[in-house]
Amino acid sequence: MRHLYLIGNMGSGKSTVGAHLAQLLGMPFVDLDTWIEQSTGTTIAALFEREGEPAFRERERVALQQVAQLPPHVVATGGGVVLNPANWAVMRRTGWIVYLRAEPETLWQRIQAPTDRPLLHTENPRDTLRAIAAAREPLYQQADWIVPTDNRTPDEVAEAVKRVYAPTPEQPLTVEVLPAQPHSYPVLIAPNLHTYAAERIAERVRPTCVALLTHTRLLCWAAPLRDALQTLGIPTQLITVPSGERVKSLRTAQRLYTHLLDAGIDRTGALVVVGGGVLGDLGGYVAATYMRGIPYVQIPTTLLAQVDSSVGGKVAVDLPRGKNLVGAFHQPALVLIDPTLLSTLPARHWHNGFAEMLKYGAALHEGLWNRLQVMLEQGALRRRVERNNPHAWTLPIAQCVRLKAHVVAEDERDLSGRRALLNFGHTVGHAIETALSYRHWLHGEAIAVGMIVEAELGQILGITPAPVVNALREAIARAGLPTRLPQEVSIETLLEAMRYDKKRAGDTPRVVLLEALGTARLVSNIPLNALREALKRCVPSEPSVGCS
Ligand SMILES: NC(=O)c1ccc[n+]([C@@H]2O[C@H](COP(=O)([O-])OP(=O)(O)OC[C@H]3O[C@@H](n4cnc5c(N)ncnc54)[C@H](O)[C@@H]3O)[C@@H](O)[C@H]2O)c1
Missing domain, CATH: 3.40.50.1970 (Rossmann fold)
Incomplete structure (x- = not known):
């Protein structure tokens, strides 16, 4: 099932754009707030007034679950739908999520009657709107795609979203x-x-x-x-x-x-x-x-x-x-x-490429990370018929490209350390490839184990929380990728191979470490004994510690 969920602040144009889009795509349209109003026989403002926000959020959650079971629709959600992680899970399982983004000033200008918006019943509704937008921005950023709407007409925004949901060779x-x-x-x-x-x-x-x-x-x-x-x-x-x-x-x-x-x-x-x-x-x-x-x-x-x-x-x-x-x-x-x-x-190369996708999610974007987990749950890699569905892969591939483009724009020549974040898993991964003389293991397979070793390293250094290491290891295993170092390569050989890593600063390697899923940083002066210990945890003969 592939709904198109539009998320964004009040005033971002979800309802107006959603109706245009539905026409463009020949799909039915549903506005979640209208759905709630129709099913309760009262307005959102009255519901807020009578029952308070938590009760409204619960109604919103139930309404979303009902809508999710319909055949594919364009769905305009309420601005606060992103506050509940359960809503994200439903939307990810059943469709693509597009964030219609606008600057707070644009939002304010578009909201003609703030009195209809219960959250803006404050002394200074303009400041309240700005504060809500700022608080929710990190959540909206977890969408599958972001479409800027400032200075664009609803028709233009609808055309832009159409290219995201249903790109064609003529309109990619x-x-x-x-x-x-x-x-x-x-x-x-x-x-x-x-x-x-x-x-x-x-x-x-x-x-x-x-x-x-x-x-x-x-x-x-x-x-x-x-x-x-x-x-x-x-x-x-x-x-x-x-x-x-x-x-x-x-x-x-x-x-x-x-x-x-x-x-x-x-x-x-x-x-x-x-x-x-x-x-x-x-x-x-x-x-x-x-x-x-x-x-x-x-x-x-x-x-x-x-x-x-x-x-x-x-x-x-x-x-x-x-x-x-x-x-x-x-x-x-x-x-x-x-x-x-x-x-x-060939199937093996799908798994290989998926390792790099996991890298983007783990190092740069929690939303992508969660999207990839849903893809794994739904058998995107396991079943040939799923692999051969280009429509299921277009947007996740594009997300990776967008992330890469951002990083490249910030640090084209890999000078500031920003671009180095794309190398999560690569310090160890490249060493594995070198130690194996580029034979037997594919690049993504080496990177997969590299990510686990580097996550273990992060844990040893107190930077990566243990649940992150576990989530990473589980996802890599579920993606059918290796989670342990190759049998035939010794730790000393890998350490020696890392001597030639381009990210080195002086005698010690610099390694990208995870602070959380979706957040990473490049760390210098990595103690060799910590790196050795992280590698040890992923040696095949020691199954009781670390990687499984
Ligand atoms: N420049 C960069 O930023 C960057 C980033 C990541 C990886 N890399 C490099 O990428 C290389 C690995 O690339 P790869 O994994 O794509 O390997 P690859 O180019 O060797 O391709 C894998 C295999 O699949 C075959 N193949 C390719 N496309 C196919 C298709 N559509 N149908 C059937 N067979 C097909 C190829 O003939 C090859 O045998 C490594 O050298 C790595 O260092 C570069």
């Missing part, structure tokens, strides 16, 4: 990355977007010719794109490389430069990458360095690449001593994310 969900910069670029997200990819590339990048980098197994997606580009008059050369982390090397990069020269690519051309994170990192690195930089387009084909590596412009190849040790910051010109491309992705 769009996230602008680095919006204030000359090298800003859009990430377009929609099921079946691949059918429009050639037009989008032509419009945005206007390349004179294209080199299209992919794997042989992805020709089912890449070959039609090549044909479509050629039809638009853009000469396009397909280049295929084998799969696997090992191609993320200087050797392959050198081979690709030769291919680009052979294909006649210069700075008026573009490199289009149809592939996962390996190809995105490799292709991006080649695009950053070939002829001092050419434009490139990411069309990510793994969950991991869609939620993470295709956005943000970190491009790199590995050295035998460690991952991503040679690289650059080179932002793509365009990113096209189509969850339909994941229909051919």
Whole structure:
């Protein structure tokens, strides 16, 4: 069941926009306050007056549960629906939650009759509204998506929400990355977007010719794109490389430069990458360095690449001593994310990508974390039919992209420590990958255990509460990801591998630690004995302590 729940303060336009939206989407509309008024035969103001706020909130909770059982509706909720965690659980289980956001001054101007609003029956209703808005803002921020409504008409807001709830190749969900910069670029997200990819590339990048980098197994997606580009008059050369982390090397990069020269690519051309994170990192690195930089387009084909590596412009190849040790910051010109491309992705790679999604939730956004728990409960990863439902994945993928875009805008070059938060689980995860020579374990699997070790470390250092460590461990296990270090790797080998971590400050590693679910910080001067102890807790032969 997929309702569209609109949340927001009084005056945010939930009822007006909701009615427009219902028409646009051809869905029925229900206003929760009207539902309560009709079922009680009295006004909300009178209910508040007669029974007080707690009794009203209980009626609201019951009404929400009733509405949740209807077939999909656009639901305008009351402003205070977010105060009860039980309401969040119902809304998450049965639909998407969109926050219509407005500045307090806009809210005030929109509220024509404050006397109809029981909460504003105070001496200074304007100040009361501002205080309520400030207090509820952190709750509203937990929505699946936020649509700003200041200076927009209800029609415009309804169109914006439609793109969130039902994006199409013609009207995709769009996230602008680095919006204030000359090298800003859009990430377009929609099921079946691949059918429009050639037009989008032509419009945005206007390349004179294209080199299209992919794997042989992805020709089912890449070959039609090549044909479509050629039809638009853009000469396009397909280049295929084998799969696997090992191609993320200087050797392959050198081979690709030769291919680009052979294909006649210069700075008026573009490199289009149809592939996962390996190809995105490799292709991006080649695009950053070939002829001092050419434009490139990411069309990510793994969950991991869609939620993470295709956005943000970190491009790199590995050295035998460690991952991503040679690289650059080179932002793509365009990113096209189509969850339909994941229909051919093997199950193990779904779990792998989900690890990065859990990372976003754990480190940056409690609302996303809770959304991912609901997805796990509902079998989103377990059942093939659920995995192959692009509509179920579009918004959670877009949430990750939005979070990444925020962080990248704040700290494009990873200087302030803000971007480092995306590396929760990665200090240990990268060490595992290096110790295993990038074989046997996938990136997300290594990150999964890395997150648990780093949560244990946080607990040892008194930063991460024990329930957070447990919740993380349970979620990772439920997502079918490893929770213990690989058998064949010793703790000393992992500590040695961490010596080359790029986040190091001097002799000791810096590690991202969780303060709560959704809140993390980068901590320097990590004592080696604490790190050793955290690793010990996740060794497979000691099942009684820590990770299970
Ligand atoms: N640049 C960044 O910000 C960043 C962030 C996270 C991870 N990474 C990097 O990403 C890499 C891992 O990426 P990955 O997990 O996507 O691995 P990957 O690119 O190797 O792809 C995984 C496998 O799936 C196959 N595949 C890809 N798409 C498919 C599809 N749609 N259908 C069928 N098969 C498909 C590939 O051929 C490959 O065998 C690592 O090198 C990691 O360091 C980079």
